[in-house]
Amino acid sequence: MTDADQFEAFVLQYQDMVFATAVRLVGRSADAEDISQAVFLKAFERFGVLSTSPSVGGWLKTVTTNLCLNHLSRYRARWRFFSELGRGGDAGPFPLASRLVAGSPPGADLEEADRQQQLEHALRALPDHQRVPLVLFHFEEESYQEIAATLGASVGKIKTDIHRGRMALKRLLSEHDRRR
Amino acid sequence: MTEDVELETAVHDALERLPSPRAPETLQPRIMAVVRGRAGSPWYDRAWLTWPVRWQVASGMAFAAALVAFVNLLPAIDAAAGREVLAMAGDWPARLSTTIEQGSAALNAAAVLWRLVIQPMTSCLIALAAATSVTCAMTGAVLARVTTERMSGS
Numbered sequence: 311m312t313d314a315d316q317f318e319a320f321v322l323q324y325q326d327m328v329f330a331t332a333v334r335l336v337g338r339s340a341d342a343e344d345i346s347q348a349v350f351l352k353a354f355e356r357f358g359v360l361s362t363s364p365s366v367g368g369w370l371k372t373v374t375t376n377l378c379l380n381h382l383s384r385y386r387a388r389w390r391f392f393s394e395l396g397r398g399g400d401a402g403p404f405p406l407a408s409r410l411v412a413g414s415p416p417g418a419d420l421e422e423a424d425r426q427q428q429l430e431h432a433l434r435a436l437p438d439h440q441r442v443p444l445v446l447f448h449f450e451e452e453s454y455q456e457i458a459a460t461l462g463a464s465v466g467k468i469k470t471d472i473h474r475g476r477m478a479l480k481r482l483l484s485e486h487d488r489r490r
Numbered sequence: 491m492t493e494d495v496e497l498e499t500a501v502h503d504a505l506e507r508l509p510s511p512r513a514p515e516t517l518q519p520r521i522m523a524v525v526r527g528r529a530g531s532p533w534y535d536r537a538w539l540t541w542p543v544r545w546q547v548a549s550g551m552a553f554a555a556a557l558v559a560f561v562n563l564l565p566a567i568d569a570a571a572g573r574e575v576l577a578m579a580g581d582w583p584a585r586l587s588t589t590i591e592q593g594s595a596a597l598n599a600a601a602v603l604w605r606l607v608i609q610p611m612t613s614c615l616i617a618l619a620a621a622t623s624v625t626c627a628m629t630g631a632v633l634a635r636v637t638t639e640r641m642s643g644s
Contacts, residue, residue: 314526321518329513343517350521354528355539426508433505435638448505473494476501483504 317357321350327367328374334445335378337434345377371450379460382438425486432482440475443468 328349333342352373353360360366433441443461446452454472458465528536538546 314522317525318518318522321521325513325517325521326510329517330511333511339514343514343520346513346517347521347524351524354525355537429504430508430511433508448502473497476497479501479504480497483500 313357316361317354320353320357320361324367324370325350328370331371331374331449332378334433334449335375335442336381337436337438337441341381342378345374345381348377349374375446375450375460379442382442425483428482428486429479432479436475436478440471440478443472444475447472 325346329342329346332345332349333339336342336345349370353366353370360369363369433444436444443457446457446460447454452460454465454468458468461468534541534545538549541549
């Protein structure tokens with residue numbers, strides 16, 4: 311088995327984890343795919359060490375998180391002024407929430423799948439300053455202090471942003487449950 | 491506080507039940523296309539970190555040796571360069587005077603050009619540049635928002 315074949319197996323093993331981390335942090339599939347590629351190309355440069363390392367999963371997540379934050383910093387610097395004018399910190403109902411189909415087909419599985427899809431979209435549609443700490447807290451299981459250190463913000467701001475993100479998601483969940 | 495804990499728990503439970511997004515089918519092929527392209531190139535054409543260890547060590551030692559040699563030879567280089575500069579600048583007072591006169595004439599010409607041509611147009615150019623920048627930025631923000639809303643709806 312050549313190095314490239316071994317690396318291909320490595321990619322297949324970890325691509326879902328890397329992509330899931332990236333897409334939830336940056337909120338856009340196309341950007342997440344670009345970042346995932348960059349992560350694996352970095353991994354390829356160190357494949358000789360990583361292929362036998364027990365902590366390769368942690369290394370991949372750390373690199374993915376760092377590349378996502380770098381990407382968001384660049385994106386935020388470009389559109390910060392107008393995007394912050396355009397949407398407030400306490401976002402109103404998401405466009406998707408208002409498009410919940412009143413006549414959804416019956417079946418708990420379909421309803422649950424629809425609910426999950428709405429929640430996933432809502433999560434990605436959160437403003438960056440709410441979504442990123444929320445994802446780091448709930449999916450990467452980082453503490454408030456760790457998130458504050460990673461993002462260079464105060465613990466108070468992180469808690470506030472996460473709380474507002476949770477409120478926005480809770481509103482969506484409540485609205486969905488009311489329509490059932 | 492209890493409400494916050496309930497909110498955290500409710501959201502955490504809901505997020506935990508979310509299925510993990512799957513990587514698109516295009517990801518692995520595009521990664522491997524780059525990897526196989528790199529694998530086909532000679533080792534010295536790739537990033538230094540991917541070089542065989544013995545060549546990393548050899549190149550590091552060569553660089554260190556070159557640095558040490560340069561530092562040791564620096565006084566001799568400096569002395570040789572100094573002799574060369576002195577030979578070139580034999581009549582430096584006359585050259586310096588000519589250079590100053592030429593520079594002064596160029597500055598005067600530039601000042602006249604600024605006063606007669608550029609200064610009157612400056613305020614118009616600044617206003618035009620500002621209006622163009624604002625228009626482009628707003629157009630970009632609107633497009634970004636439309637794209638985001640479409641993606642949220644897709």
